[in-house]
Amino acid sequence: MAKRFQIQQMPGFRTIAVVTFVLLYMPIFLLVIYSFNAGTSIAIWEGFSWRWYVSAWDNQQVQEATIRSLVIAFWASAISTTLAVLAALATTRTRKFKGQAAVFAMINQPLMVPEIVTAVALLIFFAMIKVATGYTGLMYLVIAHTAFCIPFAYLPIRARLIGMDLALEQAAADLYAPPFRVFTRITLPQLWPGILAGAMLAFVISLDDVVITEFVKSAGQDTLPTYMLGQLRRVVTPEVNAISTVLLGISVTMVVAFTALSKLKT
């Protein structure tokens, strides 16, 4: 093909784009590759081995942190998604209502306020409650995670709800289906992909959180990310790479599934 004048092309843009993608993925690839290193170095390759995965698996602190992370992420995503469904039903497909701006501001607050500010605020507030009640369990982390997961669960659910046709629900109501029946038989089945997408997003967000967890956790309540943050101060072995790779795998799977779900036609 003869070289034609391409109106969309900009000189150098393609090169910078390619460089950007390489720079974006090279550190992650190296991180994954060295998790399989037989040696103790994160830069000198000494052959393939599962050694660091085995050592992470056998590490009691890692085991406990993993279970804690999963428990928190499960409850936070389950609760926040439930609350987000209710909130989305109340705020979508209605006329403007009194207090709407305030409601949106509250729901979106975790997205706008810097994490460190929320973290410090929770540290102060929960310290007061801890002193007053003496309870230092996992509930603080679950509630904190639930709160900042709400907007992440809310957005895809709301998006799905906006795209849904009201006609089916109106038809059901016309045929004397009570409101709850309309919800379970008509709304919920259509809304399902949005709910699943929201729940997965919330799960990943909770699983990945560092800052708020670091400030809210009581002694001995490390999650995987805060455990890793603590480890970074020491001499680093590929064990951290192995843990990172597993977390990375979970995130990538969830994101791909999430993207596929949001593409489902209403």
Place this chain on the structure above:
Amino acid sequence: MTDSAPPASYATVAEKRASRVRWMLLAPALVVLLFAASGPLLITLVYSMLTPADYGGVVWKPTGDAWFNVFMQRDIFDDTLSWSSAHLSIFWRSVKLSLMTTVGCIVFGFPTAYFIATRPKQQRDLWMLLIIIPFWTNILIRTFAVVELIRNEGTINTLLMWTGLIDEPIQILFTEFSILVGMIYVYLPLMVLPLYASMERLDFSLVEAGYDLYATRMKVLRRIILPLVKPGVIAGSILVFVPSLGAYVTPRVMGGGNQLMIGNLIELQFGQGRNWPLGAALSITLLAIVMVALMAYVRTAGKEGPGHG
């Protein structure tokens, strides 16, 4: 209103009922948010006006000391007042690095978003997925991936020493530069996402018209493309600047405790500093700066017309 509309009283009853249902549905979410997001912020504001206790926590005695100490300090010997140079330099570093991060993200993000937006339609989603995956990946893991690359015993230094170019590892980690690199790396997707959204809708017949009128590529970029995607640039800049300013993990890992940013200064007050009111005042200050930036954004976005945000 048409004749067939129900009488007014009937409508208000239905509306009242709808309103009650709405607030019942909203209540659980709002209660949780009030308990673990909005409420604690108010308590932080109160704490910023109290006296610090000796071992962390507060004494319930109101004072303006914490707010005074955000920017000022009193000499312990002769009581003279001066600007708190330690705090000011940390604030300055935070603002400077956040601005540089924003510029860096534009430099890499603009051509990348443009590249993706000009791919054939079927390919674009795949390219965007490559941007979204890092976006949803743990910030700590991504920071750590960069650390492994640039630390003294890391990939770059090992490679350079192996080739004989250097004898001693180059100290890249624990510098302001490494924080900058880490933040650009971590926040780049936040720039590409809104840029792509505005570029995807770019009408290339306008670009073609420009070329027909003998505009150079530079001129087309500056006079046609840039004005059209400006809302995307502004949105991306805010999305990068705001979290950069409040960054905690990246400067902690990349700066190694020497190069503090506001987020680390705040943490210090709850750790070694044992000055909770000062920490609270510093957080509220950070929040105020962020809110001003967000408000400026909403204002410009409003002027640019609907469809972006």
